[in-house]
Amino acid sequence: MRVEDAVAARWDRIKKELAPQAKLELKSPGVVDAMQLLQHMEREVERYRRTPKPLGHPVTPAMEARVAAAAMAAAEMVTLNVGGTCFATTRSNLLRFEGSYFATMVESALWQPNARGEYFIDMEPTYFDRIVAYLRTGTLSFDGLASADVREFRRLLDYLQLSFVPTEWDPTYCGHSLELQMHNLVVVQKGLGWSSVLSTAPSPFFSVRVLAHHHVDIGFTTRAKFEPNKGHALHPGFFFGCERGYAYSAHEKKPFPKQRGKLIVTASFNQAARDISFEVNGHMLVSPFRLVPTDEPLYPIVRLGEREASVEMTGGHWCEDV
Structure with a gap:
């Protein structure tokens, strides 16, 4: 292939890369001939390819508020070590039910976290994921529980003094x-x-x-x-x-x-x-x-x-x- 043909092919490729939607900005390299300009433009296109591009939708006020709420929740995170299994939630969730085991625990100066920042609770963790979900949402789930499991779960709720008035x-x-x-x-x-x-x-x-x-x-x-x-x-x-x-x-x-x-x-x-x-x-x-x-x-x-x-x-x- 002649040099002129090779340059023309490279130039055609560059023009495609420089389509309007690419929005690629080139700074002048102070070149003295066409070959240097072509090489410079190829380097700039390659740099543009390697630059991370933003994905998804633009940030909205609602998304900013959601992220801010998540950051606030992270700032007040509390870790519960239940029989060796750790669960994380927020202080406000633990205070959700006044007079409950968790509200008393958080407000009491006698109960302090261990060296890892965990509050240890010496009980069986089997149903505790449902407890944490209840603290977060206020809704109890009994899906998938057999009758005996439901009774055990209710005993746990009673021990933790968690009210479960379902309705009126x-x-x-x-x-x-x-x-x-x-x-x-x-x-x-x-x-x-x-x-x-x-x-x-x-x-x-x-x-x-x-x-x-x-x-x-x-x-x-x-x-x-x-x-x-x-x-x-x-x-x-x-x-x-x-x-x-x-x-x-x-x-x-x-x-x-x-x-x-x-x-x-x-x-x-x-x-x-x-x-x-x-x-x-x-x-x-x-x-x-x-x-x-x-x-x-x-x-x-x-x-x-x-x-x-x-x-x-x-x-x-x-x-x-x-």
Whole structure:
């Protein structure tokens, strides 16, 4: 190839590299002939190729705010060493639930981190990732847990004094003779006969405080089957009848020894196992209901059939002194 042809080919290549979208700036090299200019331009193009280019979208105010929030969180990071497994979260997350184990730990001058800056907690770490997620988001996840695991997880929540009120009673799904009190956490029967109230959102479990001798049924149903003023007929769903002495569904009854005094009744729905169980003051009195349909969300429900009977949604501490 003649020299002129080689130079022409190189020049054509340079012109392609210098397309307008490349935005390549060349500084004058003070050259004296065309060959030096060509060589200089080739070096500049190669340098441009090797220069890191910005990727993605331009930085927005929202992204800057997100990064600033992350930086602030990093500045207040706390490391928890739980049985040899470390979990990191922020101080504000640990303080999220007033009176909890974590809030007390952070605010106490007696509990100091070790030489590595870790707060050691001598307990089993199996479910602790769910605890940290709850501290961050305020939402509990029971996905994938078997019934026995759910009970262990709830014991851990209780030990850590973490409230898990899942919801409140819904005034739009409430019988006409019922009165909601205490920010819709308490429902009281002010009339005669049976009336029902549904929770504001579906939940895998909930706990209520009730007197054993009151005519109160506690359980789960769907919004589609909810009847606020059904009367004495049994309501569709799965229920624990406090005064009845049996738990019931549309297809079966499960008797249990009648209880006395104040009760904390906890209803649990394990979607993975498709079962519903009830515990009274931490003890399971009847076997779970099996093969529970999962095609519609299940909502906590209580039915009250006695004047002045009341049911309180509790903080979930199922083994507390009632």
